[in-house]
Amino acid sequence: MPGETPALELRNIRKAYGAVVANREVSLAVQRQSIHALVGENGAGKSTLMKIAYGHVRADAGEIWIKGERIARHSVPQAIARGVGMVHQHFMLVGTLTVVENVVLGQEPRRGGLLDLPRAAAQIRALSQKFGLDVDPGARVEDLSVGQQQRVEIVKVLWRGCDVVILDEPTAVLTPAEVRDLFVVLRGLVQDGMTVVLITHKLDEVLAIATRVTVMRRGERVAEHEAQGLTCEQIVHEMVGRPVEQHLARQAVRAGDAMLEIRELHVTGARGTPALRGVDLTVRAGEILGVAGVEGNGQTELVEAIVGVRAVDRGTVAIAGTPITGEPVARRYRAGLAHVPEDRHDRALVLDYSIQDNLILGQQRDFVGAFDVLDRGRVRAYAERLIREFDIRPPDPDHVVRGMSGGNQQKLVVARELSRQRPLVLICAQPTRGVDIGAIEAIHRRMLEARDRGLAVLLVSAELSELRELSDRLVVLYKGQLVATLDRAQLATDDALDTIGAMMTGAWDRRAGQPAQDPTEAVAGDARP
Amino acid sequence: MKREAVTIGIALFVAALAGSLLIWFVGKSPLDVYALLLTSTWGTSYGIGQVLFKATPLILTGLSVAVAFKVGLFNIGAEGQLAIGSFATGLCGAALPAALPGPLAVALCVLAGMLAGAALAGLAGVLKTRYGAHEVINTIMLNFVASAVILWAGNAHFFVRYTTHTATISDNATLHHLGFAGSEANTSLVLALGLAAAVAYFFHRTRRGFEWRAVGHNPRAAQNAGVRIGSAVIGAMAVSGALAGAVGANYVLGYKSYYERGIGSGVGVMGIAVALLGRNHPAGIVAAALLLGTLSHGGLAVAEQVPKDLVQILQAIIILTVACVSVVRARRAHSAGAAA
Numbered sequence: 001m002p003g004e005t006p007a008l009e010l011r012n013i014r015k016a017y018g019a020v021v022a023n024r025e026v027s028l029a030v031q032r033q034s035i036h037a038l039v040g041e042n043g044a045g046k047s048t049l050m051k052i053a054y055g056h057v058r059a060d061a062g063e064i065w066i067k068g069e070r071i072a073r074h075s076v077p078q079a080i081a082r083g084v085g086m087v088h089q090h091f092m093l094v095g096t097l098t099v100v101e102n103v104v105l106g107q108e109p110r111r112g113g114l115l116d117l118p119r120a121a122a123q124i125r126a127l128s129q130k131f132g133l134d135v136d137p138g139a140r141v142e143d144l145s146v147g148q149q150q151r152v153e154i155v156k157v158l159w160r161g162c163d164v165v166i167l168d169e170p171t172a173v174l175t176p177a178e179v180r181d182l183f184v185v186l187r188g189l190v191q192d193g194m195t196v197v198l199i200t201h202k203l204d205e206v207l208a209i210a211t212r213v214t215v216m217r218r219g220e221r222v223a224e225h226e227a228q229g230l231t232c233e234q235i236v237h238e239m240v241g242r243p244v245e246q247h248l249a250r251q252a253v254r255a256g257d258a259m260l261e262i263r264e265l266h267v268t269g270a271r272g273t274p275a276l277r278g279v280d281l282t283v284r285a286g287e288i289l290g291v292a293g294v295e296g297n298g299q300t301e302l303v304e305a306i307v308g309v310r311a312v313d314r315g316t317v318a319i320a321g322t323p324i325t326g327e328p329v330a331r332r333y334r335a336g337l338a339h340v341p342e343d344r345h346d347r348a349l350v351l352d353y354s355i356q357d358n359l360i361l362g363q364q365r366d367f368v369g370a371f372d373v374l375d376r377g378r379v380r381a382y383a384e385r386l387i388r389e390f391d392i393r394p395p396d397p398d399h400v401v402r403g404m405s406g407g408n409q410q411k412l413v414v415a416r417e418l419s420r421q422r423p424l425v426l427i428c429a430q431p432t433r434g435v436d437i438g439a440i441e442a443i444h445r446r447m448l449e450a451r452d453r454g455l456a457v458l459l460v461s462a463e464l465s466e467l468r469e470l471s472d473r474l475v476v477l478y479k480g481q482l483v484a485t486l487d488r489a490q491l492a493t494d495d496a497l498d499t500i501g502a503m504m505t506g507a508w509d510r511r512a513g514q515p516a517q518d519p520t521e522a523v524a525g526d527a528r529p
Numbered sequence: 530m531k532r533e534a535v536t537i538g539i540a541l542f543v544a545a546l547a548g549s550l551l552i553w554f555v556g557k558s559p560l561d562v563y564a565l566l567l568t569s570t571w572g573t574s575y576g577i578g579q580v581l582f583k584a585t586p587l588i589l590t591g592l593s594v595a596v597a598f599k600v601g602l603f604n605i606g607a608e609g610q611l612a613i614g615s616f617a618t619g620l621c622g623a624a625l626p627a628a629l630p631g632p633l634a635v636a637l638c639v640l641a642g643m644l645a646g647a648a649l650a651g652l653a654g655v656l657k658t659r660y661g662a663h664e665v666i667n668t669i670m671l672n673f674v675a676s677a678v679i680l681w682a683g684n685a686h687f688f689v690r691y692t693t694h695t696a697t698i699s700d701n702a703t704l705h706h707l708g709f710a711g712s713e714a715n716t717s718l719v720l721a722l723g724l725a726a727a728v729a730y731f732f733h734r735t736r737r738g739f740e741w742r743a744v745g746h747n748p749r750a751a752q753n754a755g756v757r758i759g760s761a762v763i764g765a766m767a768v769s770g771a772l773a774g775a776v777g778a779n780y781v782l783g784y785k786s787y788y789e790r791g792i793g794s795g796v797g798v799m800g801i802a803v804a805l806l807g808r809n810h811p812a813g814i815v816a817a818a819l820l821l822g823t824l825s826h827g828g829l830a831v832a833e834q835v836p837k838d839l840v841q842i843l844q845a846i847i848i849l850t851v852a853c854v855s856v857v858r859a860r861r862a863h864s865a866g867a868a869a
Contacts, residue, residue, distance in 0.1 A: 309752050
């Protein structure tokens, strides 16, 4: 309620990590019973600010007030004792424990010196019912879907008696239907007198649910608005500091020959269970084929099998008519493959290498002179050209990659892969994950250019809006099998996102071409193999 | 480079301080003891020569550990690799015809040692690549295998009767001494320095060195870039073993003129400390080997005044402080860079 003391107030918070200032005198007041959205690009300082509010990170300067009381030496127990809880982007759950065990962890209820789980389970059941969380206290956490795990995190916060709930990028891992469910829960919380702080960079969500919006850019608070009447364009402008094109112009498809052909592909996943169960795919020159799916449904293994870092049980992969199944990785790249891996820190970059060394990684054989010695002059000239062309910052070939922003690291990977000698097939897995809006725009533009140049592009993404924006055709992967194919016209319809979301969670009747009738089928819980 | 030098400097200072306390405890003057330590090593021609002699094998085993480490492997079997290498060097030296030109004889003996070391360590690499067996376990166990094989083969065929050493090598395979008032320092120092330069050049200039370092930093990214991890692992282990196997040049060709069981023992383990102190960089390794060589020889002189264990404690303190100081400094650098 306006006029009341804010639920949470931060005054002139400053936090620096070495030379990098994450928060520059940021002030923020979160009114009680509101949903306050904190938006900004990656690295804008949103998460740091909220970790300070939660006592997880100590500010260099500034004041923290919770419900009108100034907190002198802030810490996580302090925050929880005063009713401030946080749901982190990466869940803090122990997979092998049950829901109730996870919830009580660190604050175990005891009776006569023994753990009193039944009482906690009853409390969890009551909370779950009250807010429509649908959480089974006895379920093992690793058996739950990502959406359900998130609800466990929310229960954890509520069970500890918190009435200010901070959620860090809660929708990043959810399907559209799960996002809607989450929003229902959040509205219920607010109606019950609680306060929600939402960190996000997805603006449609902000407009759908928030009451107030604070925009951050480069560690500073640049604007604050009532959410009502705001437009996406306005917020984006404030986040990025310049107008951004939301929709890129695209030419009509001129699909040519089949460049990537996958037949009856069977692959075993990292856990030893089947990850792909008979996948057939064809990507033609000049088209972008999108692959949608909840994470863990075989996307990773599909890409790994194409690149050759994971063994194929059965089936074939061919590039431009050349079979490459079982061939070593290097030969696949020579056959015309280019690959932007899903996790740039995992498979794409050597973080302790310089920009120039990462730009030639995978093509080092093309840069040797006599006696297998790297031609440093040529490497540097090549790197300088790519840095210019792709606007990689800092523009210093010797700069070590570890210290770069996620967006620039990703631009480096995209630059390297698109500048290969003779690419025919481009595999892009989560090409814009954790990348800021400006860089997303640049990467999308490059992908469309590659397609127009005649490359066959396979785009694997968890971002439905990205898939919808870029794909000429889209397939949905569910439990290692392709569920459906949508063409551009189908993608353009209003309910396309809902349809795809239903397909992704298995809540789709293939034969009838409509959502499944049986509601038990609709539980996303078994979506992870 | 600079921050590493600072790290070592701080560690040396802390170690010297702690050592002073210990010396003071046993009732001696730290200044006197340190002065004796320095004059007995770097104060005389003979002392310098002995330091160089002791540093030479440490350079080689330090390089051995560092090469494996750069590719993400922990070769702690330099002990066995240098034993089997020295044995091979000794056998080769004894078998060569006396008419062979000197340089050729030396080259063959060194090569034999390096190949034997490479084979033993390479085996650990194959076991890792093929069967996923961890190289730490393998290299330790192969130490025992090497020792047993040498004893068995030596007793059965090669040892001079009633001894545990092989026959004397032919004269043409003997290395020249470097002078230094009759010290044991010999031309194998040149070999060690040459190999240090070669390792530096390999890692920082060649395509394969580029790939191997990538495997060390991030094997999954290297694999994705088309580098064959298996061959890098086996190759790096073999090179690592070859460097340890070259130790025989110093002891067999430059000092004893035959292989004797137990020769150079301890130098392989010290190689880990050398690589740690030298931050896996060839120039740093040479410096670290000289430091430990100084302590090793200086310890003999100091032993007149203080228990000789004290010098070993000092060595241990230096290694511990370097490890601690570098961890602390790395952590600090990391938390400063985390926000970037």
